[in-house]
Amino acid sequence: MSDKNTKREQENEEINDTTASAEAEAQEADANEAEAQTEIAPAAELAEMKDKYIRLMAEFENFRRRTAKERIDLSKTATQDLMVELIPVIDDMERARQSMEATKDVDAMLQGLELVFHKLKHVTQQKGLKPMAIHAGDDFDSDMHEAVTQIPAPSEELKGKIVDVIEKGYTLNDKVIRFAKVIIGA
Incomplete structure (x- = not known):
């Protein structure tokens, strides 16, 4: 029996050695896999960050272009309301010039010019x-x-x-x- 026990002990030791070496190999494989994942994780994170950065820069560039275009459009039409209010004053000045050619009454011309001047002054004061x-x-x-x-x-x-x-x-x-x-x- 002792040979059988010895044989069994040897088999158990071999099984334990095999199991231990298998476990060691598995741990080593897990460690290698973890290393590979840690190498891949920063690369994936870096790619994700680059993508976010590129998208953010593109969005900012679109915003900059849009605001520049809006600013140009605003400056083109900013004086529109003032010009609309000045058109009647220009019409009055043209009528005054035509009446100056036809009339010789200086007092009437002065009164007409005074009215046009007050109208112009009122429009400009309304605009600040x-x-x-x-x-x-x-x-x-x-x-x-x-x-x-x-x-x-x-x-x-x-x-x-x-x-x-x-x-x-x-x-x-x-x-x-x-x-x-x-x-x-x-």
Whole structure:
């Protein structure tokens, strides 16, 4: 019996060795497979990230083109409402010119021109255009005024102040669109 036990023990050892080596091979295969997957996973992740990046860049480029086109369209039609409001003023000016050729009454012509001027002034004020209120003796402000020249101040209190206004300044919705041209005292 001892030979049988020994033989069985040897068989069991061989089976255990075979099983252990099979398990070791299986673990090694799993490790190799895991390594391959870890190598594949970053590559797949990188490809996915590249795809997302390319799509995002394409979307941004389309957005940029669309907004540029909208901006161009807006600038082309931005003054349309102002022009529509100015057309009646132009018509009135043409009628005034025609009546000037036909009539010799200066007072009637002046009244007609005054009416057209007030109409033009009203339209521009509705759109936000306002003349700057500047008078001789006001302080010089470089944010609102443009000094054309300096002259000797006629009096001491006018030194560094506005002596004369050459050209009115205008604001459009509280933004200066034309600086007032002034002469300041030195």
